[in-house]
Amino acid sequence: MNFAMLDFSKNYFELFELPLGFTVDAKRLAERYRTLQAVTHPDRYVVAADHEKRVSLQASTQVNEAYRTLKDPLARARYLLSLHTGDPGTDSETSKDGAFLMEQMELRETLAEAQSSPNPHAAVARVLTHLAEQSAALDKELAGLFADPTPANLTSAREIVRKLQFLDKCRRDAEDLEGLIDGRY
């Protein structure tokens, strides 16, 4: 997005005055988010001139985007990859890691079957727990790799992020399914 008008050449970590890395102090991040919105939010410029409203809208949008990115581990990891290498590089090419994909396929099949199981909520919850554990383990690996961002480590990090993207999609599907099951009763 083009916010070149503002001095937002700073990256998101600089904007929030947080150290560049995968590990982020969640409490500090949330506090600084509120501070930045208190200054930039359009509600502060309701009686301003049009041009000022525009600057506020852009700045506030940018702060929201930065916060969203830094808050979510997957988005944060993708952002770090693009800062280090100019491109997250996790979207191109097809994944062919057979064993991992097989497991993903099985997870999705379990989800599909959960709908007709006697206790669908519990079945979906089991999948969600499994996904959360897997993601947490991968996050831990990422923290180590980004702490020492050598080209080799970044290549490994990229592979992990690709895996996390599959897990994330499965999680969203599971949550949608929860809603669907819920709506039936």
Add this chain to the structure above:
Amino acid sequence: MPLLQIAEPGQSAAPHQHRLAAGIDLGTTNSLVATVRSGVAETLPDAQGRHLLPSVVRFSAAAAPVVGYPAQAAALDDPLNTIASAKRLIGRGLAEVKQLGGRLPYVFVNPDAAVPRIRTAGGDLTPVEVSAEILKTLAQRAQDTLGGPLAGVVITVPAYFDDAQRQATKDAATLAGLNVFRLLSEPTAAAVAYSLDHADAGTAEGIHAIYDLGGGTFDISILRLTRGVYEVLAAGGDSALGGDDFDRILAQWALEQAGVSDGADHRTLRQAMQAACTAKEQLSSAPTADLMLTLPDGRQWSATLDRAAFEGLIDPLIDRSLAACRRALRDARVSVPEVDAVVLVGGSTRVPRVRERVAALFGRPPLANIDPDRVVAIGAAIQADLLAGNRPGDDLLLLDVIPLSLGIETMGGLVERLIPRNSTIPVARAQTFTTFKDGQTAMAIHVLQGERDLVDDCRSLARFELRGIPPLVAGAARIQVSFEIDADGLLRVAASELTSGVTARVEVKPSYGLTDGEIAAMLSDSRQHAGEDQLARRVREERVEAQRVLESLRAALTRDGDALLDTAERTRIEDAMTALAATLNSIDAKRIGDARRALEQACGRYVERRMNQSIQSAMAGQRVDAFE
């Protein structure tokens, strides 16, 4: 120009100017207006001391429209000219309204149009125009009480209102001649009222669930309050579920029992709805209620309904609201025990069964100590006062979300999501498109809102035609389309061709809205009726605005012009100021406006630097806090 007025901590900005502001709760069944006077937010009564204004407008050929109680009283005798619940129709197509709300006792003209028009003795009217009449009445009440014109208003909308419904509400305000400071979600407004109410007790911080069941809409919002900042974590609901549905299901039951469910005419329908509403209210305190109807053939019918039977009828409707609550909790990633308070909003939460089941879901008794009919208007008034700049030192800030995902149609009738639901606003996303054919110079984009994968299951918001794409071979053009949702939750689209830098023209065809041209035409109609001299009014407004800009800029330049501007920049700004000052006696509104815009343009970099400086100093404060 508040950006230029930002003062160092402890220093006050330019001399404070009090602006009159009001909060308006534009409801399906009833509407209210509230203002802050001497620091207290209160809803305003009419001359008879009544705070609620029934959202009913009666139109006639000769006289001006009648709004509120007298219109409501005439509903039975003049059903076709008396429009109630316009909020259910606003921003919707007719097919959709029928599908959602069952039978409507009005005559529609051109039912396939994007905006349905209701045929009345006062003309063929859109729901936007009907709502504008209600807004005018409320604004007049506020101006009479405050003794002057309103600088602006905050109008509340259901959190679950989509873009078309929000835009239509804003259009209604424009038609009513009101300056909208902000469209505010109803549950968020209620949360504001509660946080101030509980601030002394120190119980306001934490996670709040706001259960808002109005006449025609249901909202659930999960919010977190931390040191004056309200973050909406998730919003959900059903923009076609409310207390009216309790009435409708009860009326349907009565008509079935009376054996006239198929052959009921408009009059019988209205009568059944009123009988149902009365019975519902009785059942809130009494174990049984009697219903009576005069049938089309003149027969009298009556029956007694007990509370258990009533609850059996409405339970499926309450179920729908509770499913939405569970989804909102999931979206917010909040578990039931983490919720610190549950607040009831909306007249329909008076139904004991609703309270009972909300308490059961959240495992705690809900709060209802502020009148659930008034709490939204009170919150809106506080926010309006704040936005007007009348509460210096108050650090209350509301961070709201969009309730529905925004996507575009990809070929094949499928939807590609661009901005997920519950994204904090303002938010923007860009997407790059390319051309399919050699020399293609135009492209159509269909924007939708909703959570489903198929276009047919989502709400169509608008179709955009991109024109003026430079003719290139297929696939060579790179058209970046950016979607921006502002703090009102309203969408704006911009597009440019990246390889050539050509800005493509965007033509908006709202699927369920009025075009800018239609609004302008309605506005000029209404001003002619008001007999106001439009030109004189515009000149006056432009002069005031120009003086305001000049004053605050002078103050800002004295403070930090030297530090933030080089000589050339400063000269350019001062030249533009001189030029604007020279137009102040002009009677040409456009000339004054052009000069003001030129000055604002000249101040561009200055404004941005001041924004960056504000960020710097706020973050410096943060660093100090971090060491404490």
Add this chain to the structure above:
Amino acid sequence: MAYSDKVLDHYENPRNVGTFDKDDPNVGTGMVGAPACGDVMRLQIKVNDQGVIEDARFKTYGCGSAIASSSLLTEWVKGKTLDEARQIKNQEIADELALPPVKVHCSVLAEDAIKAAIHDYAAKRKPE
């Protein structure tokens, strides 16, 4: 925006959904995934002794375009020799289904899936 009825048809009535025994020596299995959107696709072919694809099955968890791409592909490969099947290009799938640029990667996924399935089959048949 023009509708592509074919995508909808393949999305709503996918052809050849299912599985073959992956240990059957006549079966080749291709497992692929698109990390960008998290779609997972399994495409299987059953090949006769003449090297002709007799039958095909798929299972795709993903968006409509990915389902439609794999469904279409299973129809196309039936009766083709392995060499012919290997020649299928993603662009042909994208054109047939009129996929928009944002969805072209779904057709790439399908092309990669058939290649992976042929590769798996070939690896099985390779003399020890």
